[in-house]
Amino acid sequence: MTAQDIGVFVFILIAGTLGTDIWRWLGVFGGKQLSEESEALVWVRSVATALVAGVIASQVLYPGGVLAGTPVTLRIGAAAAGFAVFLLLKKNMLAGIAVALAVLAIGLHLLGI
Amino acid sequence: MTDMLPEQSRRYWFVQGMKGLFSLPGFILMSAFVGFTALAFQSGLTRGEAAFLTFFVWALPSQMIVVGAISSGMGVLAAFLAVSLASIRMTPMVAALVPEIREKKTSSALLIFLSHFVAITAWVYTLKKVQDIPREGRLAFFAGLGITLTLVNTAIVFGLYGVVSQLPPIAAGTLYFLTPMYFVMSIWESARQPVIYWALALGVIIAPASHYVAPQIDMLVTGLVAGTFAYVIDRSRRRRAS
Numbered sequence: 001m002t003a004q005d006i007g008v009f010v011f012i013l014i015a016g017t018l019g020t021d022i023w024r025w026l027g028v029f030g031g032k033q034l035s036e037e038s039e040a041l042v043w044v045r046s047v048a049t050a051l052v053a054g055v056i057a058s059q060v061l062y063p064g065g066v067l068a069g070t071p072v073t074l075r076i077g078a079a080a081a082g083f084a085v086f087l088l089l090k091k092n093m094l095a096g097i098a099v100a101l102a103v104l105a106i107g108l109h110l111l112g113i
Numbered sequence: 114m115t116d117m118l119p120e121q122s123r124r125y126w127f128v129q130g131m132k133g134l135f136s137l138p139g140f141i142l143m144s145a146f147v148g149f150t151a152l153a154f155q156s157g158l159t160r161g162e163a164a165f166l167t168f169f170v171w172a173l174p175s176q177m178i179v180v181g182a183i184s185s186g187m188g189v190l191a192a193f194l195a196v197s198l199a200s201i202r203m204t205p206m207v208a209a210l211v212p213e214i215r216e217k218k219t220s221s222a223l224l225i226f227l228s229h230f231v232a233i234t235a236w237v238y239t240l241k242k243v244q245d246i247p248r249e250g251r252l253a254f255f256a257g258l259g260i261t262l263t264l265v266n267t268a269i270v271f272g273l274y275g276v277v278s279q280l281p282p283i284a285a286g287t288l289y290f291l292t293p294m295y296f297v298m299s300i301w302e303s304a305r306q307p308v309i310y311w312a313l314a315l316g317v318i319i320a321p322a323s324h325y326v327a328p329q330i331d332m333l334v335t336g337l338v339a340g341t342f343a344y345v346i347d348r349s350r351r352r353r354a355s
Contacts, residue, residue, distance in 0.1 A: 027207025053316025
């Protein structure tokens with residue numbers, strides 16, 4: 001059942017709200033047994049990070065809207081330039097984000113978008 | 114503060130919590146939600162859907178997954194699993210927060226209600242401040258902070274949706290990019306274990322393959338394959354080190 005079949009709001013409540021709040025509720029009750037250092041939690045954290053990394057990659061590689069028709073090399077280049085600056089300037093997020101967005105904006109401008 | 118009645122003290126600390134909106138983490142979060150508004154619009158969500166999603170999920174990674182799931186036609190069960198895998202981290206977060214802020218007479222129902230407002234910004238901020246707050250003011254402080262952050266950012270999404278939808282394409286496209294860039298850098302910056310770097314790198318590398326092989330459930334495949342792979346690499350590294 002996709003969002004189209006059951007409606008976007010129901011989809012959000014089941015996948016989004018329930019999928020997130022269940023874990024918050026569990027924390028109110030039995031969460032103490034789940035140690036931050038346990039092997040299971042290291043795996044969970046690793047899977048969660050990879051999952052979000054995959055979502056980030058999809059947003060760059062397969063964007064919707066106005067970026068959909070733009071060259072993938074521009075989007076990867078902008079993201080890579082921003083991340084490189086972020087690392088070079090000792091994890092300066094503001095600088096990294098600014099460079100990524102600036103490279104993308106200049107590229108879009110040169111493409112006449 | 115010691116001469117205040119508990120009721121006055123609670124009101125005072127609720128308002129102190131609300132003021133957290135104007136902190137640096139508060140501003141960073143609001144900027145991220147401006148970006149999320151553009152992402153939601155460009156991905157085809159309506160204004161009401163985007164605001165509803167923000168209030169009733171209140172966790173940006175989950176929200177990104179839901180947006181991706183809706184636009185790619187993912188099934189609700191697979192989306193629920195993907196959101197769950199990204200949200201298990203909430204359990205130890207809430208479990209660490211609750212003993213710090215609850216009083217003996219605090220009801221479980223109230224804690225369940227307030228737990229919805231736990232997300233990384235309010236969590237870090239509350240745990241940092243909690244030592245300087247008297248016990249009876251702590252729950253109120255968190256409630257003031259968490260509820261304010263949630264409501265204001267929901268209002269940002271609702272209010273700016275109209276603005277974002279009118280932006281020239283170059284500005285809209287650039288704003289869309291804010292969310293992925295913000296996320297990849299904030300995960301890298303806040304990583305406390307090497308496994309996070311591995312998971313991030315492998316997730317990005319494996320994502321196109323998952324998209325090609327299993328477009329309907331690509332997020333789940335990427336998370337499980339890259340995450341498990343990163344975990345195995347990290348574990349063998351730790352074993353060698355010890």
